[in-house]
Amino acid sequence: MHSVLIRSLNLIDRYINETEAKDSDFYESCLLLLSSLFDEVSVAIYFLEDCEYCLKTALKNSKQVQGYELSNCEIAEFLKTEKKYKILKTKKDKFLNNNTLITKLAIRDSVFGFLIVSINDDFNNETVQSLVTLSNVISYKIKDYELSEVFKLQLKAMQDAVLDKQKAYEIIKKQHKKLQEIDKTKNLFLANISHDLRTPLNAIIGFSQALDSKIFGELNEKQAEYIKDIQISGLHLLGMINEILDISKLEAHVMKYTPTELSAKQVIQEAINVLEPLYTNKDINVKFNCEFDGLIKADYQKFQQILFNLLSNAIKFTHKNGKIVITSASDKKNYILKIQDNGIGIEKKNHSKIFKKFVHLDNVYTKNSTGLGLTITKELVKLHNGKITLESELNKGTTFTLEFKNLIV
Amino acid sequence: MKKILVTEDNELNLKLFVDILKYQNYDVDVATDGVIAYEKIKKNSYDLIILDIQLPKMDGFSMLKKLQEENFALPPVIIASACVMDVDKIRAKQFNVSAYITKPIDINLFIKTVKQTII
Structure with missing residues (x-):
């Protein structure tokens, strides 16, 4: 019997290695091999998740003895649940006519199924021991197999994920182009x-x-x-x-930036002069607070555009007889420009909106405007390494503050 | 009387340039595409050329390039174009043009530039 056992283990080993690819055949192959080791043998593997009444009893007994011979009554019981067998090598009645031994399939103490072997001989101690050993080995083989299946699945999932990622990357690259x-x-x-x-x-x-x-x-x-x-x-x-x-x-980042040294006071005064017809038309009082009278390094045209945009906005949104104050100052190394009006103001909820493209606020008269002025202004301020912020309250007025780093010569 | 060639394919813009320049007492000749302009420049002697960039048959830059390759001694050139991108202005600089005026032109600036450029 021992030589049979060794031969069978070798065979199983080889068979498993050779037939790894044929997944669904695995259990059947195991059992087929087993049955070929004994003459007139019937073999079944019964997995615990399918366990019914009779095998619960068998389980109880198999905990006490390692191998357990089923009584005819028990065999009859479990044959009723035939559909749940992994396989039955021979006809049902073979189990009834022969002696049937049940051994547990377990890893350590956790039982996950049973191996049922029936032969036309009596079971002696040696045969039982051999079958117990065999079922231990089969247990490990099955678990190994199942684990390797899990790993295979995981590996496949991982590979798929990598492929998907690659695919997604390709798509994004294409879209980007x-x-x-x-x-x-x-x-x-x-x-x-x-x-x-x-x-x-x-x-x-x-x-x-x-x-x-x-x-x-x-x-x-x-x-x-x-x-x-x-x-x-x-x-x-x-x-x-x-x-x-x-x-x-x-x-498109193709805006040319050509800084030259300019008198801040002069540039601002120029802008005020150019816009004079607009604010005198509305009787707006424009005051220029010149606290900084030095040179700045800026792109003349673009700096002027910033001033034009903010000043003409201030004029546009200030009522007749209103007031606009322009302050030019320095704070340590920073150059500060403030344009303050007492016009219609902007609601707090709209403060973040106004620098966005094509934005027109509902409460203001914006006919004849692209909705790009402040977006451009913000970008031009950025081009000068500066930032623009605003404080404003509805019906009270608006103050735009521009803060430039490294602008002062 | 100083002679000016105006190259312009837009009928109304051509009329505007011609009327203004004639009123300033210049002798004005016209060319409505690049090839005509090229031939007229080679045949006649002008004191100034008002050149458009986008012209039918041969654009302004191609014409300047051709004349330059032929070592033709060009009179002063003022470009009057609706192309306002920096690339065009940079290209114009390479051809050593006297001035680059963008359309729509300010006619006072235009007259002033012509007066300054023509010798």
């Missing part, structure tokens, strides 16, 4: 549209300017008024085209 292309197309489109809009504007503004400057003769009062209106509207349109172009340049 596509987005870049779209962005390029968008910028090109904006450059073209800017060109195409400027061409007719050249004639509109040019001819009206030519008439307005009276180089071709005098105009009557109404004609002079209308020609001014055409010019203003043309320039307004131009302003909006420029804003759209600016934002596309800023977003």
